[in-house]
Amino acid sequence: MNIQSPVIAHESDLAAADGQSPEALVAGLATAGRAAQRQVALLSDAQKTAALRAVAEQLRADQAAILEANARDVTAGEEKGLSGALLDRLRLDPKRLAAMADAVEQVASLPDPVGQVIDRSERPNGLQLSRVRIPIGLIGIIYESRPNVTADAAALCLRSGNAVLLRGGTEAIHSNRAIHAAFASGLASAGVPAEAVQLMPSQDRALVGAMLTAAGLIDMIVPRGGKSLVARVQADARVPVLAHLDGICHTYIDAGADAEMARKVALNAKMRRTGICGAMETLLLDVQFGDSIALVGDLIDAGCELRGDARAQALDPRIGAASDEDWDTEYLDAILSVAVVDGLDAALAHIARHSSHHTDAIVTGDDAHAERFLAEVDSAIVMVNASSQFADGGEFGLGAEIGIATGRLHARGPVALEGLTTYKWQVRGTGQIRP
Amino acid sequence: MNIQSPVIAHESDLAAADGQSPEALVAGLATAGRAAQRQVALLSDAQKTAALRAVAEQLRADQAAILEANARDVTAGEEKGLSGALLDRLRLDPKRLAAMADAVEQVASLPDPVGQVIDRSERPNGLQLSRVRIPIGLIGIIYESRPNVTADAAALCLRSGNAVLLRGGTEAIHSNRAIHAAFASGLASAGVPAEAVQLMPSQDRALVGAMLTAAGLIDMIVPRGGKSLVARVQADARVPVLAHLDGICHTYIDAGADAEMARKVALNAKMRRTGICGAMETLLLDVQFGDSIALVGDLIDAGCELRGDARAQALDPRIGAASDEDWDTEYLDAILSVAVVDGLDAALAHIARHSSHHTDAIVTGDDAHAERFLAEVDSAIVMVNASSQFADGGEFGLGAEIGIATGRLHARGPVALEGLTTYKWQVRGTGQIRP
Incomplete structure (x- = not known):
């Protein structure tokens, strides 16, 4: 395992400057993410656990680099005049970073939802049916200033066999890149393809729009942040959104x-x-x-x-x-x-x-x-x-939550690993044909 | 119970002519449907069974009126030069009508999904959690020339505690109105609000667009028909869609x-x-x-x-x-x-x-x-x-299906009563507060 992750070069800052459209850039990232997800979907429980433990270890090993990157964000935020509350959300310290690594380790120890049999039945003609949990695919996370979302959301997606495309707040860009670099190093050391966890390479706002409309490329978007972010995502998305707007x-x-x-x-x-x-x-x-x-x-x-x-x-x-x-x-x-x-x-x-x-x-x-x-x-x-x-995934015994959903379909209330899965029907026969 | 249902007056053919916008017309119908659904959601298993049995009986009692309405549609279709295949889908006869009534009765006898406990747990602090199946709410069905969809879809929605807004093909309008009238009479005789099953009162195509964008008013749209219908619905909908486009x-x-x-x-x-x-x-x-x-x-x-x-x-x-x-x-x-x-x-x-x-x-x-x-x-x-x-709900033992879904969220493959439900978390405490 690498002890110090290099902060990954962000090629597509260049790509965007090269005139690639936001849609083409997102499509390229999503296609790479989907290809990686096909491999992640087949990882065993033990492989995913090992990968997330490696990530947690890497986050601890990268403490100096992550805190340094975070200090740059905080300084820039102070210069831009961000409010005290925003700066507090942005700020990392050794204790918060240790909690971030611990949280990744906790997700690593949650039961793997992939492969769970939801139900099974046998038909009179002998066909054996079972519904088996599988990952959803590629999840997009759009969030604001808390850098810990980078680690939390990526860990939950990976634990449930999904790939993830992360788009964090501009004010946390250096922190997010450093945390993502630790993720990449940890995953690489465990043999997980790097594209399983991708951070949007540019903060161009048009890329958010391109994520929201990437139907067929991104399977679900989870916005994490204030009401205006969630409202924009819900209004513009053509991809299914898991979110709550209000908690009245x-x-x-x-x-x-x-x-x-x-x-x-x-x-x-x-x-x-x-x-x-x-x-x-x-x-x-x-x-x-x-x-x-x-x-x-x-x-x-x-x-x-x-x-x-x-x-x-x-x-x-x-x-x-x-x-x-x-x-x-x-x-x-x-x-x-x-x-x-x-x-x-x-x-x-x-x-x-x-x-x-x-x-x-x-x-x-x-x-x-x-x-x-x-x-x-x-x-x-x-x-x-x-x-x-x-009203909280941890309090409900779900271990961790990707968010709370108030929509009516798929998953409601605190959404954790199960809500990041879907299912397929497996049918086992002995040559049955339909009369 | 009424023996012969009057074909219900279609006020909003007038309303539309009166200059009410398609969005306002759909909002009015959806609001009425949602209010009715709140009552339907609380009906017991026995009440829903009785209501659907009354509908089946009414469909049989209304045979002459339904076949007469259908004959008008078939004659109009022949004059318009519809293909033989389309005319065959449109055409009802005593045998097909009997099968339609039987299908409603079969849905009546399926187990009620509403109130099923998906799982339960007790937290260390004594809170008792359960996830309980509830109806989704108001379902929109957009379909083509087969009049039996009117009865099938309405029966499945009602069995699962949902209200439904039906928009069938123009070539089947008289058939659909006659079948809907039988539904209305059957439901009324069982004390179920008429707005639980509504047929779009006008065939104005702008109303389909208004259904597709009625986010927050219609909870899910199910298109039933050919690829061009499904593609249009998927492209334009802002409401979740349960469908498959292709079966390759x-x-x-x-x-x-x-x-x-x-x-x-x-x-x-x-x-x-x-x-x-x-x-x-x-x-x-x-x-x-x-x-x-x-x-x-x-x-x-x-x-x-x-x-x-x-x-x-x-x-x-x-x-x-x-x-x-x-x-x-x-x-x-x-x-x-x-x-x-x-x-x-x-x-x-x-x-x-x-x-x-x-x-x-x-x-x-x-x-x-x-x-x-x-x-x-x-x-x-x-x-x-x-x-x-x-690949069929009946063959999978689901009793009947509202459709087959190839999307990744909520429900996949043959979708029957369970796919027409969602869940809520019920939490029972004894005064617990969160530390």
């Missing part, structure tokens, strides 16, 4: 909810981390729930701004007025909209109208209400007596 | 294949029905297979035109020359391209280059070759020692 998550406190549980769950759902997609954005309080005053008091005391309808405002003078827009807003901040509703049916109606179909929760002591909520709320994740902040 | 199916005869089995399977794969998507279009003969002359002779004697490469032409003087195009052509006719290849690897390479990823088969006596073929051929269906004509 509701928690409904039912009449008979245990007061202590309701207060604890609501506070956690909103305030544990306000910036994640599973954070509660709207609180619905049954008018019959007896401890609403204490519950909203907890939230306000914890530093949350509350915006309520008239009945909610009556609970506490510190609650401002919600506008119509508030019910459709994902704050990702210490702000919460609050409505008082007349029972379960009113809560269900509010959620049906305003939910983004990500995660919605009920706190209740009534089993029938719990089951109705689970059945009738049309979201990727529905919860009873739990904090919506659990 | 290969059968490879391996060196050690049993001669009798190979001859029988090849003949059936090509000639049983030449017009179906699972029909063999290219035959690959290992140069080492000893009975190629007899095998191609069988096909020619059965009336098949063979177009071969140089080595295949040497097998029989009646074999014409294949052009480059032949290897990428789905004939859907008694024509077959034939190549002689140097073993399994050459066959795999040919298939990788030319397959449409629908169904490919090997005939072999070598288990290792069989397993390599099953693993390495990247098609929705891969077969060993069986006729590719088995």
Whole structure:
């Protein structure tokens, strides 16, 4: 194994300058990626595990080069006046880099989904049918300033037998190239073709457009980033997209909810981390729930701004007025909209109208209400007596996630290795012909 | 139950004339369909079974009206000079109508996929997770001249808890309206909202375009018809499409294949029905297979035109020359391209280059070759020692199929009730908060 990965030359910065169209450049990369994927698809569990362990080792060995490249990005970002939050997402340090390598190693140890038999049957004519998991093919990842996505996403794609085409944020370009170089060295040492993990060689924005329209060349696009990125990808893509746009998550406190549980769950759902997609954005309080005053008091005391309808405002003078827009807003901040509703049916109606179909929760002591909520709320994740902040692949035991999907097809909620696979039908016969 | 369904008035022929845009018209229908689907999603297995049985009974009761409507379509088609094949697809008679009603009854008796638990787990913190099958939502079906698609597709969608928006061929408009009227009466008698099964009220082609771009309103489009229809739908749709464009199916005869089995399977794969998507279009003969002359002779004697490469032409003087195009052509006719290849690897390479990823088969006596073929051929269906004509939902034991999919996401191969569902995560807690 190489101890220090050379940062790979980026030929197609030249190619683009040479006048190759964005579509031709992406087609060339995708064709190479697809060819590599045909080999990756046939790697054994042990081979993929070994390759990812080699990558993790290489990431650790390349610490100096990666941190140096990252320092260049951070300096450039400071000069460009990036916000503190953006710079924080961009910045790597030895601890974050070690966590990145550990995460790759954890993905290496997840069970291999490829080859799993989903179901099998035998027909009366003796044909034996089985549906077997296979990789999807070539996955495109379009992301923003977090360099760790480079390693996380590539590891998940490779573990599930896919090839990946990565297009990270311009502000992280040097970091991403250094991380990608470590990946390339690690994979090469394990005999995996380099084109299995490709980083877009130029940051030309037209290349993103070419990825989005590369139907038949790229099998699925996963955008990782803020709402404007996801919205652009969803609007322009002709390739299937796995994503969520909004996490407008509701928690409904039912009449008979245990007061202590309701207060604890609501506070956690909103305030544990306000910036994640599973954070509660709207609180619905049954008018019959007896401890609403204490519950909203907890939230306000914890530093949350509350915006309520008239009945909610009556609970506490510190609650401002919600506008119509508030019910459709994902704050990702210490702000919460609050409505008082007349029972379960009113809560269900509010959620049906305003939910983004990500995660919605009920706190209740009534089993029938719990089951109705689970059945009738049309979201990727529905919860009873739990904090919506659990909406996460790791918390669901999936090991790691490529993202959370709120679309209706293929995969929903936290998407991990299984969501990066599809299946084929294998039919074994003894010479059967169809009558 | 009504014995005779009135043919429902088609208000939006007027609406369209009134100047409502195609997008607004489709949005109105889709919104009504989505509202109905929320009710259909909650129907019990027994309720859906009863509703479909009522529809089957109504189709039988409406025989005179449906056949009369169909006769109008056939007469109009004859006047327009439709081909004999098209007229045959269009034509209903008492036997075909009885088969249509029987098919609806068969779908009624299939197991309800909605509510099935895909998997469940318990987390160390006590959270109980389950993934539960739910309907997809509103399905759009765009089809051509076969009126039975109206009943088949609507029955499958309803059985799986979906609502459906049907847009059939203009040449079958009266037949489709009469069948839809029977559906509406049957559903009404069982208390199912009429908007669960809607027929596009006008044949304006702009409405098809509006369906294809109704992202967020229609959840999935299934085109049923010829290649030009499917190609248009795939090119223009912004809504996910479940379809196959081509069935360029290969059968490879391996060196050690049993001669009798190979001859029988090849003949059936090509000639049983030449017009179906699972029909063999290219035959690959290992140069080492000893009975190629007899095998191609069988096909020619059965009336098949063979177009071969140089080595295949040497097998029989009646074999014409294949052009480059032949290897990428789905004939859907008694024509077959034939190549002689140097073993399994050459066959795999040919298939990788030319397959449409629908169904490919090997005939072999070598288990290792069989397993390599099953693993390495990247098609929705891969077969060993069986006729590719088995590529069919009924033959796979799925009861009925909405179509065959060659895309990579969501569902592949024959798609039946399960492919018309998605899932949600249900999480049951006891007050857990995330640390």
